[in-house]
Amino acid sequence: MxxxxxxxxxxxxxxDVTAAARRAAAEPGAEAWADRWTALAGQWRRKQLEYSWIRAVAGAHADFWQVTQDALDWTLEVEALADPQLRQRLLDLYFELPxxxxxxxxxxxxxxxxxxxxxxxxxxxxxxxxxxxxxxxxxxxxxxxxxxxxxxxxxxxxxxxxxxxxxxxxxxxxxxxxxxxxxxxxxxxxxxxxxxxxxxxxxxxxxxxxxxxxxxxxxxxxxxxxxxxxxxx
CATH class of the missing domain: 3.40.50.1000 (HAD superfamily/HAD-like)
Structure with a gap:
């Protein structure tokens, strides 16, 4: 056929889902965590997918933007980067992925x-x-x-x-x-x-x-x- x-x-x-963290890490003020951007991007993506699978199996659907935010919040806590401005910047950049x-x-x-x-x-x-x-x-x-x-x-x-x-x-x-x-x-x-x-x-x-x-x-x-x-x- x-x-x-x-x-x-x-x-x-x-x-490119890694672009948000990569671009944020290159901006002024990111020096304290810039060398960890690959770990942040990887954990964010992994948790995003895990949450989507769990919600699908559990019948507890939420849209992917909510899942993306929840995954980022988990990642920022793991990386000890609980900065509201950084969180918002990463989310904004996710809407501009190349x-x-x-x-x-x-x-x-x-x-x-x-x-x-x-x-x-x-x-x-x-x-x-x-x-x-x-x-x-x-x-x-x-x-x-x-x-x-x-x-x-x-x-x-x-x-x-x-x-x-x-x-x-x-x-x-x-x-x-x-x-x-x-x-x-x-x-x-x-x-x-x-x-x-x-x-x-x-x-x-x-x-x-x-x-x-x-x-x-x-x-x-x-x-x-x-x-x-x-x-x-």
């Missing part, structure tokens, strides 16, 4: 090839709108889908089912692209042609699905899309 569209996870796949350098060109090439393009993300609509606008990629996207439409986070199958409901496609007609190994695995189990963008060189997750392809970043995706179109991948 031919691929008709590519659907992208947002955070970590299209948008896209990875290759993203605009890759999306443009896929769009020129006639593929529909969409985001499917845990992010709240306001978060996603801000990130897409900040990155300047809105004209390249046919849809930005937030889990708020179904009220549960990934990897619940109801989230992946949003794609077919929006585009009228079968799972096998969708190339699903995520930098989160667990997300790529769950999408594969759902039936998507899943592609894991393994930016960190991590081992494959041992889960109930396995991505069809693995890339180190998005640069090779247009070539891979051509192979998938022609049944070579």
């Amino acid at each position: 031919a691929i008709r569209l590519f659907v992208f996870d947002a955070y970590g796949t299209l948008f 896209a990875f350098p290759e993203v605009p060109e890759v999306l443009g090439r896929l769009k020129d090839r006639g593929f529909a393009l969409a985001i499917l993300s845990n992010g709240s609509p306001a978060m996603l709108q801000a990130a897409v606008a900040s990155a300047g990629i809105a004209p390249l996207l046919d849809a930005v889908l937030s889990v708020e439409e179904v009220g549960v986070f990934k990897p619940d199958p109801a989230v992946y089912a949003m794609v077919g409901a929006r585009f009228g496609t079968a799972p096998a007609e969708t190339g699903f692209v995520s930098s989160n190994g667990w997300d790529a695995c769950a999408a594969a189990a759902f039936g998507f042609r899943s592609i894991w963008v393994n930016r960190e060189g991590a081992p494959m997750d041992r889960l109930h699905g396995r991505p069809a392809q693995e890339l180190s970043d998005l640069q090779a995706l247009p070539s891979l899309a051509h192979e998938m179109e022609n049944g070579k991948a």
